[in-house]
Amino acid sequence: MKGMTLIVKTMTSLLFGCVLLFVFYVILTGHLTPGGGFSGGVICAAGMLLVILAFGADAVKERVGHRWAILWETLGAIGFLSVAVIGFIAGAFFAQFLTPSLQFKLSAAGSIPFSNLAIGLKVGAGLFGAFLMLAAFREGEKADRDSGEGDQ
Amino acid sequence: MHATLPYVLCAIMFMIGLYAIAVKKNIIKVIVGVIVIHHAINLLLVLVGYRTPLTGEPIAPIITGVTGPAGASGGVDELLSQAVDPVPQALVLTAIVIGLSVVALMVVMAVRLHEKYGTFDMTEISQLKG
């Protein structure tokens, strides 16, 4: 899949940093404002879709291939599970292990920002991998044999 | 249950989705039918949590600077008893995620089927019989 014109490429490379900043904001303050892990991940995947559309799927596959998507996705999932298991230290499965403090601060929700981060990572990487697979499909060419594993 | 119109809308959307799945021959239309069913059910879930306080407008379940600390005489309890129920909203978030992954899988299957059979028509994609 070919990319787009030079103007689009320049604007996208300028904007992508802002999109990522917004994604971090949405993920980290998920317990204070609407948003959180899943929404942030979807915005991240949409930003990467912007890059795929602007630069072409082949160029993106060379630089940030499918392997990176799998790596970050699994790291995010394992991070989420480890947040759950570390809760055992505080007494129960999934318990908060950092004490919640005053309202409206980042530390106001104990260990929830960590799970938000992990979920954001997983969803972003997972959806990005799915978009990459779909973008690489071409008529008449055998795309990578992938059983279409969902991003659960 | 205040107005009945949103619930009727849910039912109508559900019926439309079921009709699309049952009757339409194009795979993409079947996928759209599934999406419409998911939307109808998410709408019903959000409606179930609606609650109005004794006086005034409906309150969103957000703890702002005005709400006091949790306790028996006010604050968070007061907010909980009068604001809209936040639990169905969390359920809807999860349901949206699940719906997204199912639809993504369906779209990938549709693309693969087109690759193999060359058509999106369900009546022609019927090798398995008996």
Next chain:
Amino acid sequence: MHNVLPLLVVVPLAAAFLIPLLSLVTARRNWPSSEIVALLAVAILVVLSFLTFGGQDVMTVWIGGYRGQPELLGIRGVRATSQGADGGILIDEVIAGSRADDAGLKAGDVVLGLRRHEGDKLKRVTSINHLRRENAALPPGTRFILCVDRQGETLEKAVSGGKGVTGIAMVCDGLTRLMLVVISIVSLAAILFSLSYMRDYTKLHLYYSPIMLMIAGMIGIVVSGDLFNIYVFLEVAAVASYALVGFGVESEELEASFKYLVLSAVASAFILLGVAILYGLQGTLNLAQIADILETAGPNNAMWLGLGFFVAGFGLKAAMVPFHAWLPDAHPSAPAPISAMLSGLLIKASGVYVIARLVFNVLGGGVPVAYVMMTLGAASMLVGSLLMWGQWDIKRLLAYSSISHMGVIMLALGVGAEALARGESGSAIAGLAVFAAVFHLLNHAAFKSLLFLCSGSVVRSTGTRDIREAAGIGRVLPCTGFLTRIGALSISGVPPFNGFFSKLLVVIAIVWAGHWFLGLVMVTTSLITLLAFIKVQRYLLDTEPSESTAQREESPLPMLAAMTILAILCVGLGLFLPLYGKVLLAPAASTLTGGLTGYATSVFGG
């Protein structure tokens, strides 16, 4: 010991995500990291499921530690079980630091009545059920004014109550333990089988990862004590199975996978609809709390609607007859170990188990629901076995047979539910019927998985699924042939294999309950199954092999080992029933016959 429950869900999930991670590293060097991790994870699962037998009878784990306190009308921290001296309700205990303590209630107070607001009329209450029925629809946190009598002095306390929202629970009782044992052993056999069956495929991390996700989903369903948790894990297992059914991306498999996807997505939508209706009615999603509320308040229209949607949705997952159309396409198209897991586990854990849990333990239902279950069961039994008759494709034949056996389990459960609704006179019948149902569930998992694995062995050797073309394969592959014969005899109900005993118990239970005609239908179905499997045995095992068939080789050792494990179970489960029946099956049956009260008290008391 009750910490085992979260580990049971975490271990397969962690394995599901470790497998792709490790495959990134080891793919170039061709190390079998996926298989090692999968095998390790399932072995740990088997150990953990047997460890659950060590704890209390009913173990409850509240996620995050948010344990529900005893409550009265949603005021947490109050235990009130008896009448006061002059009517009213005596408060036995007030837990220090709870909301009741903050509100100023003390032990020894007698609750006289309540008012909704200042200046409202006092509603006197005479018993706890009266109090609950008066306010059966209070949302959480509702404020009202409680009038209590403290040593002769009448005080008014403003409290916020309503139905208290408890936390999310994971519950392990007798039925859960049975399902855990079934899931772990059949998964172990399936993964052992896949070690050599999937040798020729590449990208194996895309195969083992969804298998572990499916196992995690099924374990989550049986362990969860919360209605929405069941839905989420159901979806996890279902999405993983969609990916697995279409694994070898031939055109047939994709078509089967797409059909399965659409029908199953509609079923999940129905289930979510049921959850929404039940939440709107109760205000809580915790199964034990729903049981508690419905036990005192009694059934109402919203509950019937929700139950109807649940039976439709979970009935499709369990392949009951009006909704069975996806199974004959989906199960044959999957690779053989996946077919074994789908037929042996998924339709049970996400279909029959949840219906049993909801109808017996959470929602109740009485006679109408029992008749619906019996009708569905009888129809599935008959239609499944009749459609099995003309099949020449071995895996399609086995898939129709799955429909038939799910019908048997559902019929037995329906007979049990009807007998329970009759009260004391039916309790022995109910006990036998439910025992027969769970026994047949266990047996069916064993022999159906064995048969699917054997068919996988045949398919791998000869390359065809048609029993006429693979005729005589039993002579060429002696071990596979012998194990197939054990499986075929078990499923037909020939003594001394396990199928005979469970079918016998089901027929006895049905006839004892007075349904002569249904007993006749069941015996007819058994006969038809016997005849169909005689046909299978004749073609596969007893004819002379043709020239091309005679040159095939025996299957490798891991496949044979997996099939042998299941075959030993087939023989042992029938003969050694007295030994393990009390430990494994009787608790499962008694949790189901315990009904709403049994479930609610055991979860909250534990």
